[in-house]
Amino acid sequence: MAEIELRGITRSFGAVTALQEVSLTVPDGAFVVLLGPTGAGKTTLLRMVSGLDRADAGQVLIDGQDLSRATPAQRNVAMVFQQYSLYPHLSVRENLAFPLKSPLLRTPKDEIARKVQEVAEVLQIAHKLDNKATALSGGEMQRVSIGRALVRQPSVYLMDEPLSSLDAKLRADLRIELKRIQQDLGATFLYVTHDQIEAMTMATHIGVLDHGRLVQFGPPREVYENPVSIYAASRLGQPRINLLPAGLFGAAPPGAATIGLRPEQIEQGEGSESTVRRVEHLGDQTRLHLRCQDHDLVTVTDAHTALQPGDSLRIRPKDPFYFDAAGARL
Amino acid sequence: MSRTSPDRVARATPGPVARRLTGLSDRAIAWIFVAPTIFLLLAINIFPLIWTLRLSFTNMRVNRPNEPVEWVGLRNYQRILNDSGIWETMQATAHFLFWTLALQILIGFTLAWLINRKFRGNDLWTTIIVLPMMLSPAVVGNFWTFLYQPQIGLFNYVVGFLSGADPSSFSMIADVRLAPWAIIIVDTWMWTPFVMLICLAGLRSIPESIYEAAECDRASKWRQFWTITVPMVLPFLMLAVLFRGIENFKMFDLVVQLTGGGPGNTTEVTSINLKREAFEKWRTGYSSAYAIILFVTVFGLASIYVKALNKVKSR
Numbered sequence: 001m002a003e004i005e006l007r008g009i010t011r012s013f014g015a016v017t018a019l020q021e022v023s024l025t026v027p028d029g030a031f032v033v034l035l036g037p038t039g040a041g042k043t044t045l046l047r048m049v050s051g052l053d054r055a056d057a058g059q060v061l062i063d064g065q066d067l068s069r070a071t072p073a074q075r076n077v078a079m080v081f082q083q084y085s086l087y088p089h090l091s092v093r094e095n096l097a098f099p100l101k102s103p104l105l106r107t108p109k110d111e112i113a114r115k116v117q118e119v120a121e122v123l124q125i126a127h128k129l130d131n132k133a134t135a136l137s138g139g140e141m142q143r144v145s146i147g148r149a150l151v152r153q154p155s156v157y158l159m160d161e162p163l164s165s166l167d168a169k170l171r172a173d174l175r176i177e178l179k180r181i182q183q184d185l186g187a188t189f190l191y192v193t194h195d196q197i198e199a200m201t202m203a204t205h206i207g208v209l210d211h212g213r214l215v216q217f218g219p220p221r222e223v224y225e226n227p228v229s230i231y232a233a234s235r236l237g238q239p240r241i242n243l244l245p246a247g248l249f250g251a252a253p254p255g256a257a258t259i260g261l262r263p264e265q266i267e268q269g270e271g272s273e274s275t276v277r278r279v280e281h282l283g284d285q286t287r288l289h290l291r292c293q294d295h296d297l298v299t300v301t302d303a304h305t306a307l308q309p310g311d312s313l314r315i316r317p318k319d320p321f322y323f324d325a326a327g328a329r330l
Numbered sequence: 331m332s333r334t335s336p337d338r339v340a341r342a343t344p345g346p347v348a349r350r351l352t353g354l355s356d357r358a359i360a361w362i363f364v365a366p367t368i369f370l371l372l373a374i375n376i377f378p379l380i381w382t383l384r385l386s387f388t389n390m391r392v393n394r395p396n397e398p399v400e401w402v403g404l405r406n407y408q409r410i411l412n413d414s415g416i417w418e419t420m421q422a423t424a425h426f427l428f429w430t431l432a433l434q435i436l437i438g439f440t441l442a443w444l445i446n447r448k449f450r451g452n453d454l455w456t457t458i459i460v461l462p463m464m465l466s467p468a469v470v471g472n473f474w475t476f477l478y479q480p481q482i483g484l485f486n487y488v489v490g491f492l493s494g495a496d497p498s499s500f501s502m503i504a505d506v507r508l509a510p511w512a513i514i515i516v517d518t519w520m521w522t523p524f525v526m527l528i529c530l531a532g533l534r535s536i537p538e539s540i541y542e543a544a545e546c547d548r549a550s551k552w553r554q555f556w557t558i559t560v561p562m563v564l565p566f567l568m569l570a571v572l573f574r575g576i577e578n579f580k581m582f583d584l585v586v587q588l589t590g591g592g593p594g595n596t597t598e599v600t601s602i603n604l605k606r607e608a609f610e611k612w613r614t615g616y617s618s619a620y621a622i623i624l625f626v627t628v629f630g631l632a633s634i635y636v637k638a639l640n641k642v643k644s645r
Contacts, residue, residue: 052542073548085543089561098557099547148547158546 002063002155002188003028009048009058011212018044020212021058026156026205031182031189033199033220035235036209042192043082045209046158049190051075062155073104078149079158084141086133092144093129096120099152119147122177139166146174150181156188163198175201196236200224208232230258230327237262239287241321242297248272249317256330260321263300271316276307290315379625386619393612406619416620418595419603425510426517426599427578431571433518438525439567443559445526446533456530463523471587474516478502478588509589509597516584521577525570532566533559568639572632579628600624 004026011019019041026032034042047053049060051072059068060075067075078099086095096116100107107115120126123143128136133144142165149157162178163171179202182189193199199206199220206223208216208231216223216232227233233241242261246252249272252259274292286305290297290313299315307313322330340348354362386406390399410416441459445452462470477485480498490497502512536559544554582601585591591598591606598606604624608617 050546052545072545073550076548077546079543079546081539081543083539085537085539087540087543087558089558098544098549102548103550103553104548148543 004049004156004188004190005059005061005064006045006049007059007061009045009055009060011044011048011053011055018212019048019055022209022212022214023058024207024214024217026188026190029186029188030204031179031191031202032205032207033203034190034192034207034209035194035196035199037194039211040209041212042209043160044212046079046160046190046192049075049156050077050079050158052079073102076155077158078152078154078156080145080149080160080162082160082162082164084138084145086141086144086148088132088134090133091129092120092125092131092133092136095133095144096129096147096151099148105152115151119150122150122181123147123174139170142166143174146178153185153187156190157182159189159191161193162191164193164195178202196238200236206236208235227260227321228329230260230323233260233262233321233323233329239263239298239300242266242299243323244292244295244297246322248293248295253322253330255324256322257325258323258327259317260323261297261299261317263298265318265320266297266299267316267318268299268301269314271314274313274315276309276311276313278309279305279307288313382618382621385615386622388615390615390618391612392614399615402615406616407623409616410620410623415595416600416603419598419600422510422595422597423579423581423599426514426581426597427575429514430517430521430578431574433514434522434525434574435567435571437518438522438570439529439563441522441526442529442533445530459526460523462520465520467520467583468587470516470520471584474512474519475503475588478512503589504593506593506596509593513581513585513588513597516588517578517581520584521574525567525574528566528570528573529563532563535566536562565639565643568635568642572635572639575635576628576632579624 006022006024009019009022010017022041022045024032034045036042044053048055051060051067051070051074055068059066061067062075072079087098090098093116096119097112099105100112100115116129117126120129123146125140125143125147128140128144133141136144142162146159146162149159163174166174175198178189181187182202189202191198191202203220205218206216206220207214208223210231216228218226220236223232224236227236230243234243244259244261246256246259248259272292274290274297276288277291277296278289280287280289281303283303285300285303286307288299288301288305288307290299292315301307324330387401387403388399389402389406391397445456445459474485477483478501480486480501483497485502486497486500489495500508502508502515540558541554544558549557580601581599582605585597585599585602589597591602595603604617604620607613607620
């Protein structure tokens with residue numbers, strides 16, 4: 001496994017700047033999740049690291065070696081594509097064995113068979129090994145695609161939303177499985193997603209991308225508890241952070257335009273008057289949709305709350321985030 | 331939903347038609363719809379086939395309508411299968427088939443592969459390459475006879491220029507050894523674009539992302555070509571072979587224009603041979619048997635081939 005370092009990566013497609021001066025270091029054995037909405041440049045960044053695409057400016061270093069101009073094979077990366085990209089004319093077994101058959105590796109036959117079997121069992125596709133790759137469901141194809149990466153020991157695993165097409169149960173299983181594999185192997189992962197649960201549960205570091213810029217990079221808790229901007233704060237947390245005019249609950253620091261309140265930053269029982277609009281019982285918690293001085297907000301309360309729509313509730317902020325007019329944290 | 335499409339069709343059907351159709355089962359209506367097609371098929375395909383089969387057991391000659399037609403059983407078939415001349419034409423056809431297919435696949439695939447590497451103006455090149463295919467075989471045959479002219483032909487001139495031989499010292503069409511190649515060259519020139527187009531369709535059907543996956547799986551370009559490109563284009567290639575094979579088994583127009591089967595009978599492929607038997611020697615019964623034998627041969631070969639093709643596809 002290896003450490004990946006990106007220095008000032010810039011890439012444009014015509015007039016569109018996909019990545020702008022992105023610098024970040026993926027430590028050896030880290031699980032780095034890139035978060036951001038569609039078009040933020042996550043996949044482009046992944047392709048830069050893989051070598052499938054070249055940066056206009058900047059360097060890619062793997063274990064301290066400048067491999068900016070190297071091919072994917074030279075970089076020794078394994079990539080899981082969002083659109084599976086299986087070899088349609090081959091069976092599942094042949095798909096999984098394909099990377100191992102590379103002349104660069106010289107893997108003996110029985111070793112290949114053993115590894116393929118092992119990976120197939122972890123991913124619960126052992127019974128499909130002799131199927132043709134195209135005769136699988138979307139979820140199975142994605143697992144084969146993950147398996148094709150896992151049979152190898154590359155310098156880094158690159159994964160482009162690998163769990164997005166799976167059903168909820170399988171996604172939860174594989175989330176844990178991938179994290180376990182990463183820890184067992186001590187592998188370096190660079191993982192793209194827009195699913196914040198994946199980001200929070202698997203990542204050792206989260207990188208938040210906004211229109212091709214890396215706006216924040218750090219451990220998940222840090223990004224959650226200490227976001228640098230409205231944008232970064234909105235990436236994590238469910239229900240989402242409430243963004244309200246800064247002066248809504250009284251005095252705000254100078255320059256503040258917006259107050260950001262996560263549910264746990266809203267203290268119930270004292271403060272400003274608000275009306276309960278809707279009560280959502282989710283089992284382990286209850287979500288309250290509140291109306292406070294003509295502004296909507298959502299918070300969380302006790303699972304067995306007696307509150308009903310129409311009731312009134314006093315709330316006040318507790319250690320809130322303040323942001324300036326441009327959205328930066330104060 | 332009450333307004334399903336059968337409902338709408340029912341409502342839109344004029345009264346008299348609707349009255350006549352009610353009482354008919356769905357099956358009967360289906361038959362009414364396909365009847366015209368089936369009738370045409372029977373009239374122009376199946377009936378002549380059966381009629382030919384019937385004639386093949388007789389000694390009928392259409393140019394002697396007054397002679398009584400006799401039933402001769404399998405004698406026509408016996409004579410054909412024992413005729414060494416016919417085996418020679420079969421050999422000429424096989425030789426012609428083999429080389430045209432081999433050359434067209436090799437050149438066609440290579441061209442498709444080159445065109446598929448996205449370079450500037452590749453659409454223009456595609457158009458230029460495809461042009462010969464769009465010409466009439468009669469025209470192609472005619473102007474290649476000019477190109478093959480020993481004295482003024484461009485082909486002979488170029489070959490002479492490249493090899494240093496005297497251009498007028500050889501004639502592609504009149505030479506016994508060269509004449510088959512004259513036809514192979516023209517057929518390849520004319521029909522390679524067709525194979526190229528089919529191969530190009532195959533190559534374009536392979537998503538770029540599969541090559542990217544292979545790139546990440548550390549497969550060399552060479553390995554990508556043999557483990558991805560070739561197997562994925564193979565069904566297309568086999569389809570091209572099927573089309574060209576059947577067409578070339580019936581090859582007629584180019585040969586007539588270029589050599590007329592000569593010199594001697596060196597380029598007399600089966601379809602020319604058959605035409606001579608039927609419409610020059612007027613041996614109708616005999617040539618009917620000949621046609622049936624060819625039909626069974628092509629049909630048999632094509633069926634075996636289609637089976638193989640399906641196997642490759644479902645692999």
